[in-house]
Amino acid sequence: MTTSNHHVSAPESILILDTNVLATLPRSSPLWEILRAINATSTIRVAIPEMCLMELLSRRRREYESVFDNATKAFSALYALQFSPEDGMAHWPAVAGSESHTEKWEYLYRDSLDIIPLTRHAAVEALRREADRRRPARSSGKSATGSRDAAIWLTVLEAARDNPSSVIYFASKNSKDFGIGGGLHPELASEVEAAGGRVEYVEKLEHALAKVSTREECRLTAEQLLARLQDASCIQEILRYIDNSYDQSFVHAAAVGITDDGVAFYWTPKVSLSVEDIEVIACSDEISYSIRPSEESSGSLIHSVTATVIALGSAIDSVNRWGAGREAIAFAIDVRVIIGPSSVSVASSNEPRRFEPSEESRAAVFFMTSGPDPLLHYR
Structure with missing residues (x-):
């Protein structure tokens, strides 16, 4: 997968967004405009981990396929009420499939945001964290969950390590696994300190945007x-x-x-x-x-x-x-x-x-x- 590269020099601030702060954002939202405006500067980078891009595209595809399947069933039922089998099969009108729909979303994400690659180290370590039930992964009954959250966090941590002069604002609604008391969980904060970086946790996208723009x-x-x-x-x-x-x-x-x-x-x-x-x-x-x-x-x-x-x-x-x-x-x-x-x-x-x-x-x-x-x- 390719990585957006809006910035050449090290940014002063990096806004890293979790899947859940973008998942319900429609294409018409003015927030896209603000994100693009911020990313047009040379001092601030707005990015998502590659793991988040995968989750977002999967979500958009599944949403579209669900609506498409329901519409197809409704159309066939309506056709059956009006025509008999002798009249032939129902001809579904020309509507774009889920692949075309997902490609448009991927273009929007890649054109609006930088994509931080998921490194091999982060992918392997994320699986290890889930096996060890180590934050942000956790137990779920007799099994474990959270390898994707761990991959996202490790991407944030690597960005903090690679950009020690930058302040990283990590926006995620998942305060249960990433935060406590409105801030970054102490276990994760200690990892940031060990990496020599700076990460500030916020629960809402609007809070992160307010820190860098008006x-x-x-x-x-x-x-x-x-x-x-x-x-x-x-x-x-x-x-x-x-x-x-x-x-x-x-x-x-x-x-x-x-x-x-x-x-x-x-x-x-x-x-x-x-x-x-x-x-x-x-x-x-x-x-x-x-x-x-x-x-x-x-x-x-x-x-x-x-x-x-x-x-x-x-x-x-x-x-x-x-x-x-x-x-x-x-x-x-x-x-x-x-x-x-x-x-x-x-x-x-x-x-x-x-x-x-x-x-x-x-x-x-x-x-x-x-x-x-x-x-x-x-x-």
Whole structure:
């Protein structure tokens, strides 16, 4: 498995998150935006142990499969009430399977957080701790449990050992095994001291975030933000995000045609999306996050803004896709962009959508000026 590498130098603080503080966090949560904003700095790292990534992806897959199975059974039962066996089998509509669903979650986790690898030593020691019933593993009746918790803790401990100058905030709701009285359990605290590191335990993600950041009004004007969003590095980042998020999805986009009256847009569902050009035409909902200063840093200011984007590319019509070729397409999409001191990233987006009346003319001009023969260029 690969490891995210947002930081080159040693960070001043590392937020390490347990599975349980992220397990119920939806994609639309504003907390993802804050995590991305913090990780855009050079002084703070937000990470999860690789063991947590495994647990999170397993949980997302099982949740989806449970809902999918229930929906399939309900659809079949509804079909049976309306039709007889002579009418043929029920045709379940095209819905993404659990693999596609899990891949989207994995992209979000890897793109938002650093992944700390599970070392062989930590994996072996975790099993040994469970066998010995040693914290955070414990007895469970006549057997033992907690090897995964032990693997997570040992990853935290290794991070503390490898980053002695960094303060590590470990956020976990599992206070029974990791904490006591609101702090780190003494048995685990002694391990941190022996490793020469610093670990502070908190039970909630919000408590960890409050230690390193505050939210405030944006200090940049709309014109300044729009100029940053139209920079080449930001354009490439938005393109990368759209390609990774919607390349295999059903999207609502317009086939583009040229008539005597100009450019025309015909809206139908599309598949196999490929976006080649985008234009950022507006921005809104600006917010700034102030990363608190430390003894060695004056702090950083991170900006978060919604960018309205016109996208051009090609796709296949989902209704008549068998044997159909690719066609030029266009759509609008609103993406949430995090602008750091030296980096830009996309935190989230809505689904591709129709143009607003004021956007359609901009899209037509963008399409016609994108090449000498745009209809051929985007096929």
